Amino acid sequence: MQPMKTKSTLPLRLSPLLLAAVHLALGLLLCSSVDARMRRYALIVGNNSGAKDEAELRYSGSDAQKLQRVLRGLGGFHLEDTVLLLNEKASTVLRALKSISTRIAHSKQDAMLLVYFSGHADEKTLHLGDTSLDLRQFERLLRATPAKFRLMILDACRSGSLTRVKGGRVKGGRKQPGFKITIDRPLSSQGTVFLTASTASEDAQESDRLRGSFFTHYLVSGLLGAADVNGDGKVVLEEAYRHAYDNTIKASSRTLAGTQHPTFRYELRGQGQIVLTHPGDADSHGVMLFPKGRSYLVIQGHSGGRVVGEVGVWDRMRAISVRPGKYFIRGRGRREMLEGTMTVRAKEHLTVRESGLSRIAYARLVRKGAGTQTVSQAVVSGYRFRTPMGNADTLCHGMFAGYALALEYFSLGARLGVCRGRTSSSEVQTTADELDLELRISHLWDFPWVTAELGVAAASGLLQQSFEGERVAPPRVSAFGQVGIVVGLHLDLPMGLDLFADLAVQTYFFKTRDSSTKEESFGASFALRPTFGLGKHW
Amino acid sequence: MFLLTSTLLFAGLMTSFGCDGQVDQDYEGEPLATMLGTIRNEMTSAPPSAIVAVFWVNSAGSPDFFVGETVPVEAHFPADFSMKLYTSPPAEVLNDFTMGGRFPHETRIGMAWIAVGAPDAQGELNPDLAGPGSCLGLAEDHVLAYVEEDIVPGTFSELFVQGPLKAGYHVLQVERQSDAEVQRAMDCLAKATTTQDEIACGLASGDLYSDAPQGLNTRIPVRLVDDCDTLEPANLK
Known part of the structure; x- marks a missing residue:
C-alpha cells in the first residue's frame, strides 16, 4: 500500500519564493x-x-x-x-x-x-x-x-x-x-x-x-x-x-x-x-563524536559492561548520544584495535581522538577474541644463553629463530637454537656446541603495557664437544631431550613488533662419560636459559 | 601436526647420530696407552711419598735423559700404579734408525726406564734422579718403548725390538745376553759387509728387547731399594 498525500491550496497569489517559504513553514509546523x-x-x-x-x-x-x-x-x-x-x-x-x-x-x-x-x-x-x-x-x-x-x-x-x-532459502535449498x-x-x-x-x-x-x-x-x-x-x-x-x-x-x-x-x-x-x-536535542545526554575509518563500539563503564551502541565504519553520521557517565570505547580495524575510557557530561559534545586511545595489535587482538583474526602469526629471533651443564665450564651463548602462532586461549611456538660454551684445562680446550629444536605451548595474560607468558617446552637436539690441544681427543656427539617451564614478558611495539624476554628452567637428559672410570650413563642436568628476542607479528 | 612430525623426525635423526657420552671438565683426552705396574718396597724404611716417572733415554742425542709422564703413588706398599700416556714422546728423545732419512724403511724408536723417585720440597722430581735420596727404585726387567711408524720386517728397527712392532707404545721385556752371546755377535759383525749381514748377526749390546707377552697389560714390577746403584737397569745408553 502506498502512502496518500494531501495537497494544500492558498486563496492568494504569492511570489514563488514566498510561496515556497510559507509551504516549508507550514510543513515544519x-x-x-x-x-x-x-x-x-x-x-x-x-x-x-x-x-x-x-x-x-x-x-x-x-x-x-x-x-x-x-x-x-x-x-x-x-x-x-x-x-x-x-x-x-x-x-x-x-x-x-x-x-x-x-x-x-x-x-x-x-x-x-x-x-x-x-x-x-x-x-x-x-x-x-x-x-x-x-x-x-x-x-x-x-x-x-x-x-x-x-x-x-x-x-x-x-x-x-x-x-x-x-x-x-527457497525450494531446492538455494539461498x-x-x-x-x-x-x-x-x-x-x-x-x-x-x-x-x-x-x-x-x-x-x-x-x-x-x-x-x-x-x-x-x-x-x-x-x-x-x-x-x-x-x-x-x-x-x-x-x-x-x-x-x-x-x-x-x-x-x-x-x-x-x-x-x-x-x-x-x-x-x-x-x-x-x-x-x-x-x-536531549539536554540530559552528551554526544560522542567518532573519527572516520573505523567502527567504534560504545560500552558502558568498562570493557565488560553493557554495549550501548555502535558507529559503523561506513556510517556517515558518526555521533552517538549517551547519558552522562563513563564509557569504554573500542575502535576496530582489520589488524588492530584502539581502546580507551571516556567520561561524557550532559550537553557535552566529546570528540574521540585515536591518539587518546591505546593501540592493541595482532596477538592481543586474537587473545581478546576481538577483531576479525582468530590467529596471529609471528617470526621471532634473538639471543640466548644457558648456564653450564657439566660438559662445559662457561655459559653457552647463542641465538635462535622461530615461529609462533597465537590463538585465543594459548600460543604455540617452535624455535631452532644454537649455542656454544667452553672449558679450558691445562691439557685440553673443549668447545661444547648445542643444536636444538624446541616446541612450546603457553598461555599469555595481557596487561596494559606488557603481556606475561607461562608455558611448557620440550626440545631435542645434539650436544657436540670438540677438543684442541696436543692430546688425542676425538669429538663427542650426544643426542639429548629436554623439558622445561618458561616464564616471559612481552612488550608490544608499533608496526607489529614485539620485544620479549623469557626464562626457561630446563632439565636436560643425555649420556655422560666419567673421565676417570670411562663409564657411560644417562643422567639429568639442570639449566637456566634466559632469552631476549624480537618478534614480528602479522 | 607438521611441527610434531618434524620434531619427532628431528629427535630420531639426532638419536641416530649422537651416541657418545659428554665428558666433564676433568677430561684430559684419550690416552694413547696405559701402563700398569706394582711397586714393592725393599728399603729399610718406606719412603713417605714417591713418584713413578718415565725416563726417556736418547742413546745418541742431547739431552740424554728426558722425564716424561709421571704419576704419584701412595706410600702403602706393595702399591699398584696406572699411568696414562696421552702424548707421544718429544722427537728429540727418539732413537733415529732412519739416520736422518737416509734409510726411509727404518723408523724412530723411543726407549724409557720406568723409575721411582722421591719428590723434592716443591713436590717435583729431580730430572736426573741424581742427588742423595732422589732415586728410590727402577724396573729392571721391562722398559717402555714408543715406535713412531710401523716397523718394516728385515730392518734394524725390527732387529732392535726383536719384531715388526706396530706404531705406538709397547712394554718390552729385557733379556740379558751372556758374554759369549755378545762375543759371538761382535765377531759376526766384524765380518759383516752388508746391512743384511749386520742384521743377521744380531745385537751385541748386552740386552735384547722384545714385546712383553701381555703387551700393555703387563703389570711391570718395580723394586724400591736403599741404593739405586745396586739395581741393574736395561742398557739403553
Missing part, C-alpha cells in the same frame, strides 16, 4: 505539531526462554532493556507509558497490550504505540517460555488499538512472516538474497509499520561480541544518533530502519549462520515524518 501532539506508548517484551526444545537465549532481556532506555532517554516515552516485560507469559503480554489500548482510548491525545518483542519465534507464533502468542492474533490486537501510529518491531527468528517477505528496501519518501504519521529482524525463513542471530542481537543493537545504535544521516538532530523511522538493515546484513554476513535480512512493511497515510528519537 505540521511535522513538529504531529510530534508534539502524539503521546508515546511502548510495550517492550524480552524473553530468553522459548519452547522446551529451544536453547536459552542470552540477550533478549537486555535487548529489551536497551531499547527501553533509548526510547525513554531520547524518544520522549514517559516512564508511566512504557511497559517492560521480561520473561513473562503470553497472557501477560496480551493483558498489557489491552491495558495500554484502554489507556490510549481514554486519553485525549493522539497516540503512538510501539510494540517490541525479542525472543524465540517461528513463522506463526512468538514463544514466551512454555506459552505461545499467535502472531496474527497479536497483529490484530495491535491494529485494534486506537493509536494513530503503530509500530511493531520483532527481533525473532522467521519474524519476516509478519511482513510476508520471503527471502532466505536467495533478501529484498533491498528502497525508501524514497518520508513515512507518514498515521498507520501501522512492521519491522522484523529477519525474513520468514531466516534465523535472527545474537552476537556475544555485541552482547545482544544484531538487529536490535544496530537499531538502538541508530536511534542514539548513528542513523541521523541528514544531521538534523533527529532520527526518523526510515533512517533508523535503514541503519539497522544495512548493518545487520553486513554483520551477519560474517557469521556461520549466514546473512540475516531485516524486513519492512508499512500501511500509512497522511503527512509528516515519524521521529523516533532526538539525539541532538
Whole structure:
C-alpha cells in the first residue's frame, strides 16, 4: 500500500519564493505539531526462554532493556507509558497490550504505540517460555488499538512472516538474497509499520561480541544518533530502519549462520515524518563524536559492561548520544584495535581522538577474541644463553629463530637454537656446541603495557664437544631431550613488533662419560636459559 | 601436526647420530696407552711419598735423559700404579734408525726406564734422579718403548725390538745376553759387509728387547731399594 498525500491550496497569489517559504513553514509546523501532539506508548517484551526444545537465549532481556532506555532517554516515552516485560507469559503480554489500548482510548491525545518483542519465534507464533502468542492474533490486537501510529518491531527468528517477505532459502535449498528496501519518501504519521529482524525463513542471530542481537543493537545504535544521516538532530523511522538493515546484513554476513535480512512493511497515510528519537536535542545526554575509518563500539563503564551502541565504519553520521557517565570505547580495524575510557557530561559534545586511545595489535587482538583474526602469526629471533651443564665450564651463548602462532586461549611456538660454551684445562680446550629444536605451548595474560607468558617446552637436539690441544681427543656427539617451564614478558611495539624476554628452567637428559672410570650413563642436568628476542607479528 | 612430525623426525635423526657420552671438565683426552705396574718396597724404611716417572733415554742425542709422564703413588706398599700416556714422546728423545732419512724403511724408536723417585720440597722430581735420596727404585726387567711408524720386517728397527712392532707404545721385556752371546755377535759383525749381514748377526749390546707377552697389560714390577746403584737397569745408553 502506498502512502496518500494531501495537497494544500492558498486563496492568494504569492511570489514563488514566498510561496515556497510559507509551504516549508507550514510543513515544519505540521511535522513538529504531529510530534508534539502524539503521546508515546511502548510495550517492550524480552524473553530468553522459548519452547522446551529451544536453547536459552542470552540477550533478549537486555535487548529489551536497551531499547527501553533509548526510547525513554531520547524518544520522549514517559516512564508511566512504557511497559517492560521480561520473561513473562503470553497472557501477560496480551493483558498489557489491552491495558495500554484502554489507556490510549481514554486519553485525549493522539497516540503512538510501539510494540517490541525479542525472543524465540517461528513463522506463526512468538514463544514466551512454555506459552505461545499467535502472531496474527497479536497483529490484530495491535491494529485494534486506537493509536494513530503503530509500530511493531520483532527481533525473532522467521519474524519476516509478519511482513510476508520471503527471502532466505527457497525450494531446492538455494539461498536467495533478501529484498533491498528502497525508501524514497518520508513515512507518514498515521498507520501501522512492521519491522522484523529477519525474513520468514531466516534465523535472527545474537552476537556475544555485541552482547545482544544484531538487529536490535544496530537499531538502538541508530536511534542514539548513528542513523541521523541528514544531521538534523533527529532520527526518523526510515533512517533508523535503514541503519539497522544495512548493518545487520553486513554483520551477519560474517557469521556461520549466514546473512540475516531485516524486513519492512508499512500501511500509512497522511503527512509528516515519524521521529523516533532526538539525539541532538536531549539536554540530559552528551554526544560522542567518532573519527572516520573505523567502527567504534560504545560500552558502558568498562570493557565488560553493557554495549550501548555502535558507529559503523561506513556510517556517515558518526555521533552517538549517551547519558552522562563513563564509557569504554573500542575502535576496530582489520589488524588492530584502539581502546580507551571516556567520561561524557550532559550537553557535552566529546570528540574521540585515536591518539587518546591505546593501540592493541595482532596477538592481543586474537587473545581478546576481538577483531576479525582468530590467529596471529609471528617470526621471532634473538639471543640466548644457558648456564653450564657439566660438559662445559662457561655459559653457552647463542641465538635462535622461530615461529609462533597465537590463538585465543594459548600460543604455540617452535624455535631452532644454537649455542656454544667452553672449558679450558691445562691439557685440553673443549668447545661444547648445542643444536636444538624446541616446541612450546603457553598461555599469555595481557596487561596494559606488557603481556606475561607461562608455558611448557620440550626440545631435542645434539650436544657436540670438540677438543684442541696436543692430546688425542676425538669429538663427542650426544643426542639429548629436554623439558622445561618458561616464564616471559612481552612488550608490544608499533608496526607489529614485539620485544620479549623469557626464562626457561630446563632439565636436560643425555649420556655422560666419567673421565676417570670411562663409564657411560644417562643422567639429568639442570639449566637456566634466559632469552631476549624480537618478534614480528602479522 | 607438521611441527610434531618434524620434531619427532628431528629427535630420531639426532638419536641416530649422537651416541657418545659428554665428558666433564676433568677430561684430559684419550690416552694413547696405559701402563700398569706394582711397586714393592725393599728399603729399610718406606719412603713417605714417591713418584713413578718415565725416563726417556736418547742413546745418541742431547739431552740424554728426558722425564716424561709421571704419576704419584701412595706410600702403602706393595702399591699398584696406572699411568696414562696421552702424548707421544718429544722427537728429540727418539732413537733415529732412519739416520736422518737416509734409510726411509727404518723408523724412530723411543726407549724409557720406568723409575721411582722421591719428590723434592716443591713436590717435583729431580730430572736426573741424581742427588742423595732422589732415586728410590727402577724396573729392571721391562722398559717402555714408543715406535713412531710401523716397523718394516728385515730392518734394524725390527732387529732392535726383536719384531715388526706396530706404531705406538709397547712394554718390552729385557733379556740379558751372556758374554759369549755378545762375543759371538761382535765377531759376526766384524765380518759383516752388508746391512743384511749386520742384521743377521744380531745385537751385541748386552740386552735384547722384545714385546712383553701381555703387551700393555703387563703389570711391570718395580723394586724400591736403599741404593739405586745396586739395581741393574736395561742398557739403553
